[in-house]
Amino acid sequence: MKLNGNEIRPGNVIQHKGALWVAVKVQSVKPGKGGAFAQVELKDIVSGTKLNERFRAAETVEKVRLEQKDYQFLYAQGDMLVFMDNESYEQLELPIEFVGDRADFLQDGMNVTVESHEGKPLGISLPQFVTLAVAETEPVVKGQTAANSFKPAILENGIKVMVPPFVGQDEKIVVDTNEITYSKRAD
Template sequence: MKINGNEIRPGNVIMHKDGLYVAVKVDHVKPGKGGAYAQVELKSIIGNTKLNERFRSAETVERVSLEQRDFQFLYAQGDALVFMNTESYEQIELDTDFVGDRAAFLQDGMMVTVEMHEEKPLGIQLPAQVTLEVSDTEPVVKGQTAANSFKPAILENGVKVMVPPFIAIGQKIIVDTEEVTYVRRAD
């Protein structure tokens, strides 16, 4: 879908210079001399490059819609992670690097959202929070207050997080997958 240069908003995905870019920051500039333009900071979706571009209102750019599909995590196979489309039952393999550090939070049967463009996966969203068991931490110390004191804990998936002093080995906790932080004790 074509849009004018002054209609670009943060979060829009556009086709620019034969690549897909997401608009991170947009400033509308009206200089005293000459026409107005939009100063747009673009971040490449595929690579990790950034661009600063000027778009005049008369210029048009191609706005791209990313398709979001639900996939179920099946299993890890070497450096590949296998997911299944819940509607068509087709399976795709994604590199562990594609998911990044958050791959440690994947659990069998977990539902994720994969952003796709022309049948090519571009991004993945895991659930915001997961429940994991604490496999190792320091023992509970009687009389220790919970006022801003945290201790390190290792979870069943090998990830380290800081937890309150009352958390013991074997307890299940809820962890934020984006920030990799303790949220609360699981019920």
């Protein structure tokens, strides 16, 4: 699908200079002299490099639609993570680096969404919140209120987060996988 240069919006994925780019910031500029243009900050989906580009209204770019498919995490095998397509039951193996530091949040049976273009996986999104048990933290101190003081805790998956003083060892908490922060106590 073709887009005019002035129709690019943040979040759009476009084909530009032989690569796939996501528009991060878009600013319309109307200089006193010459025609208006869109100043667009682009981020390469594969490598993560950034690029600032000017697009005039008359220029066209190719907007790309990424396919999103739901997968279920099965298990880790060496340096690879194995996922199963929820519809066809086909398995997909991705390197741990593909998920990055959030790979520790993967739990057996967890549903994730894999974004791909022409059959090549480009990104993965985990559920925003996961429930984990606190494996190690300082003991609860009576009379200490839930003020702005936090203490370090190590979760069952080995990740360190800061938790309120009232959270004790073996308690289950909800963690935000995007920010890697404590969210609330689990019910």
